[in-house]
Amino acid sequence: MSSKRRAKRESKANPTRVSQPPRSRGARPLEDNTETRGAREIRAETKHARHLQNRVGKRYRDRLGAEFEKLQAALCIRHDAAQDEHMHAAGLGQKGKTGGSRRPINKTKIVDLAPSPIREPDLEATAASRILELQTQYQHNVLTQIGQRRSGCTTQTIRRRKEWSALPPSTRASFISAIHCLNTLPPQTPSHKAPGARTRYDDFIVTHIEQTPLAHASGLFLPFHRHLLHAFERTLRETCGYTDALPYWDWTAAFEDPRRAEVFDGSETSMGGNGRWVAGRNATEIALPDGVVKTIPPATGGGCVESGPFAEGRYFVRLGPVGYEPKGPMGGLGYNPRCLTRDLSPEFSQGTRPSAVTALVDGCEDLGCFVQELDAPGGVPGGLHASGHWQIGLTALDVFASPGDPMFWLHHAQVDRVWTIWQGQDLEKRTYEVWGTVPPSDNVTLDTAMDFGTVDAPKTIREVSSPVDGDYCYMYE
């Protein structure tokens, strides 16, 4: 007898018993063995419909109209039927028989007990739809702005940065192999300056380590990272044959548990899985650029990444750590080869829930409000930026050397996306808005220059303010 059927039979024989499936090492969500196949299918379909509902912006929902309604109606009927079956299997009610010994159940009540996310979209589903509306508005504004152009960045030439899960496997594979390629090319950083830098990829980490005190918790935070991403994307394309745009990781989609994010599924076309589970670890104390020390408790991993293209033995981190103990030699610039570590955290992922994005984009009229909320490192669970790092954990926790985890690029592309969507709500007012200081105290202006070490020439804030001018020609979708 199959284990599913055995579980069903056992639960009928002993209605109070709820059998627990063995917990797998990867700590995937637990499955209720008393749930019938029908209920499982419905759950999967409901999840799919919810995904659709989340992904489909208002404009498209309007266009789909009747088809979407039909799907919802079909799901509601099947949802009710599956719930009956589920309750029956769990010994909570009875279906199809009269005069049985079990307590008859009120059908309406069952539906109440299991509210469908389609009928009662929760706050986060509403916020997720709102983000897509905001993105659609931004896209419309930008495409209108460049619509009349004959040269420079036009609607024909604009590069579209897409979410990881929207990329075909071939694009994911070529992005991954371009990163491996950068790790085979010689560095341009002189070895006396950073003896730990052994590849072209490391040049980007050195630049980030060196600029961290200036480019975090400051008026340079968003502009500096925007251009670092651009330089990285360009290098992947020019030196490693990558032909697409930089992908981003939309952390709002898996805010309940990052272990469920496709980008971490550990397959060959993922960015690698979680770190190996290490029991009894201590918390990590990280030093933040604003002088705050933050305690990050152990989460669901803690060791080397075990699966995927960046697993132990297939990928090395050489620079850092700088932001926590035990620190690497020479302020993190010495040679310190080790595996990539992760510790995916369903606690810190709460900080990147959809409503945290809408609060920022809908709630902030000026850049000061926006940056302070986005980059509030001392908060609990932390601003969007910190929560993105902290939910990945370990290598990504190091404020200085975090680009050692290639997820850095996907996370920061998402941070840039949120900024871009915010700018795109009012291009005229927000594109060239500046805010903040360069530590310790000078106010930044559009002419403030940023240094990019060996990865690019210095840039001013003005040069990086508009994603569709100067060197830039990209949008998010």
Ligand SMILES: [Cu+2]
């Ligand atoms: Cu950074």
